[in-house]
Amino acid sequence: MILILQADTDKNGGDFRQLMDHLSNMKNIKTRIHDEVGAQQTLTEVYLVGDTATLQIEDMENLPCVERVVRVSEEYRVLGRHQDDNRPTHFEYNGVRFGQDNLNIFAGLCAVDNPQHVEMMMQALQERGLPCTRMGAYKPRTNPYSFQGHGKSCLTWVFELAGKFDIKVIAMEVTHDSHVREIHEALEVTGHPTGVLLQVGTRNTQNFELLKVIGREPDFPVLLKRGFGITLEESLNAAEYLASEGNRRVVFGLRGMKTNMGDPHRNFVDFSHVPVVKRLTRMPVCIDPSHSVGSRDETPCGILDVFHVTAQGVIAGANMILVDFHPVPGKALVDGPQALRMDELDYFLEDVRIAREAYEQRVALAAAHRKQQASAA
Ligand code: PEP
Numbered sequence: 036m037i038l039i040l041q042a043d044t045d046k047n048g049g050d051f052r053q054l055m056d057h058l059s060n061m062k063n064i065k066t067r068i069h070d071e072v073g074a075q076q077t078l079t080e081v082y083l084v085g086d087t088a089t090l091q092i093e094d095m096e097n098l099p100c101v102e103r104v105v106r107v108s109e110e111y112r113v114l115g116r117h118q119d120d121n122r123p124t125h126f127e128y129n130g131v132r133f134g135q136d137n138l139n140i141f142a143g144l145c146a147v148d149n150p151q152h153v154e155m156m157m158q159a160l161q162e163r164g165l166p167c168t169r170m171g172a173y174k175p176r177t178n179p180y181s182f183q184g185h186g187k188s189c190l191t192w193v194f195e196l197a198g199k200f201d202i203k204v205i206a207m208e209v210t211h212d213s214h215v216r217e218i219h220e221a222l223e224v225t226g227h228p229t230g231v232l233l234q235v236g237t238r239n240t241q242n243f244e245l246l247k248v249i250g251r252e253p254d255f256p257v258l259l260k261r262g263f264g265i266t267l268e269e270s271l272n273a274a275e276y277l278a279s280e281g282n283r284r285v286v287f288g289l290r291g292m293k294t295n296m297g298d299p300h301r302n303f304v305d306f307s308h309v310p311v312v313k314r315l316t317r318m319p320v321c322i323d324p325s326h327s328v329g330s331r332d333e334t335p336c337g338i339l340d341v342f343h344v345t346a347q348g349v350i351a352g353a354n355m356i357l358v359d360f361h362p363v364p365g366k367a368l369v370d371g372p373q374a375l376r377m378d379e380l381d382y383f384l385e386d387v388r389i390a391r392e393a394y395e396q397r398v399a400l401a402a403a404h405r406k407q408q409a410s411a412a
């Protein structure tokens with residue numbers, strides 16, 4: 036059960052103390068306080084964990100400071116959608132809105148290689164007014180002898196270039212808590228020219244210790260990729276690990292499942308789960324067409340498979356696209372065969388625009404249909 040307190044409740048005030056005294060006297064119930072700090076106001080939520088089934092909503096609503104009470108199901112307590120739950124489905128980070136109602140495009144390099152390529156990528160994004168990118172510094176690789184990413188050594192120049200080209204958010208995978216510290220330090224020494232969306236990759240979706248560390252991280256939002264060999268439910272529970280530790284600024288990423296059933300794609304594309312995740316949780320949903328498809332294969336109609344699956348995710352309401360581009364794919368150190376070329380960027384954006392518009396038309400059509408049904412009833 037969640038008690039949503041009145042906006043700007045004073046935690047040093049008598050009413051709040053009275054509320055907490057009351058809660059602490061309840062048997063078999065533990066409390067956890069969470070502050071949602073918004074631009075206008077701070078919302079405090081008190082999570083009641085334990086034996087809450089017998090508690091009456093009306094009784095709890097009569098307690099001091101309490102504005103509203105939400106009874107949550109056991110699953111996905113923080114990130115889930117519950118009955119009568121109108122908590123927000125978006126967050127802002129470094130001026131960028133991440134919500135279930137909008138779409139951000141993170142085109143960029145799978146792996147940072149050299150300043151020239153990073154600069155070419157970022158400049159192209161700036162010219163098109165795109166404030167986000169992907170830049171891999173730490174690359175978890177299947178083969179220990181493959182390039183593992185430049186790691187810490189590239190962070191300062193990548194962040195400085197981001198500042199130069201007005202990039203507000205970089206999606207960057209981390210696989211260890213030391214990487215989070217290194218990113219913190221590099222942002223600090225460069226004077227915070229950009230922001231970082233910490234990416235937890237599919238190989239680490241259930242690395243619970245990493246999730247707990249990132250969950251306690253107050254500064255960065257997270258893109259959690261779905262685990263490629265586990266159920267959706269297990270991956271959503273992994274997201275809840277982040278939130279249960281306090282970090283609820285989580286985007287959930289679909290990137291395909293590892294099974295030969297998806298051949299010839301690198302992974303079995305799972306973008307039909309975009310609306311499912313939006314129904315079960317309040318997280319914005321990202322699709323990664325590059326790691327799903329894994330090639331530049333093309334259909335007879337002249338459209339690349341990467342474009343097709345992107346459109347499939349976007350027309351179903353995806354909120355973020357993480358997509359590999361490279362100025363010279365043949366020279367990319369990681370995943371060159373799936374990268375799109377810079378001269379395909381405008382074409383890609385236009386194709387996405389068409390799919391997004393179609394999604395918006397579908398939402399309007401559904402609303403009109405519901406209205407018609409309601410008036411006929
Ligand atoms: C990536 O986005 O670079 C990546 C390695 O993705 P995934 O974890 O989905 O394989």
Ligand code: MN
Pocket residue numbers: 145326369370
């Ligand atoms: Mn990759």
